[in-house]
Amino acid sequence: MQSLPDGWKQASLIDIADYLNGLAMQKYRPSANEIGIPVLKIKELRQGCCDDNSEFCSPSIKSDYIIHDGDVIFSWSGSLLVDFWCGGICGLNQHLFKVSSSNYDKWFYYAWTKHHLDRFIAVAADKATTMGHIKRDELAKAEVLIPNETDYNRIGALLQPIYDLIISNRIENKKLAETRDSLLPKLMSGEIDMSEVDYE
Structure with missing residues (x-):
């Protein structure tokens, strides 16, 4: 093994971050007097947002399982991917890890999880099942x-501003798309009159 730079040390993914598996959200449906929050599943992670087909869960689930913009999510079953979630507040479903750390910054554990993703995909593909997945011991070996x-x-100082910019741009894009979707029907129906607008 090559020698490490001075003061560097070897560890594994589970040494630097917590990988919290989501809940079986079908057991946590909203009660009659609750306004549910969308459930974050693999489909939502892939498309970057929840939609009209997303399921809902109770907002009173344990706060650890409530996902916020900027959280790092790792889909460890089926479609393996790791990404920043920027689709608003939702509940974490099983087959997804929320990746966080009390000791290291987001740029560090995101970059290392992403670094190992191709190997995880290869490991999952080798499994003789239709739904390849990653077990926790693979994180310990990474x-x-x-x-x-x-x-x-x-x-x-180099990586954090890049990741912060990615997250803020995605959140801004989502807000712009929501504004467009609310304005367009009003423009088309004539509810908003543009004839008096001065474009100069």
Whole structure:
């Protein structure tokens, strides 16, 4: 094995982040007096948003399982992918991990999880089932290098602003799409009159 730079150390994915598996949301439907929140499943993660076909769950599930914009989500079954969720508040379904850490920054655990994704996809494809998936012991085998503090801060100063920009742009795009979708029918029906608008 090659020697590590001074002050760097070897670890694994489960040493740097918590991988929280979602709930079987069919057991947590909204009660009669609750306004449900959408359920984040693999389909929603792939399309980047919830839609009219998304299921709903109770908003009173444990707060750990409520997903917010910017959370890192790792689909470990079926379609393996890792991404920043920017589709609003929702409940985390099973077959998805919420990735978080109390010790390391988002850029670090996102980048390392993403780094191992191709290998995870290959491992899942080798399984003799239609639904390839990743078990937790694969996370423990996934090697991570933890830089010394100076290098960690230097790398973070480069990566964190990029990831922050991706997240803020996606949230802004979602808001713009919602504005378009609410204005367009009003324009088409004549409810909003554009004839008096001065374009100069």
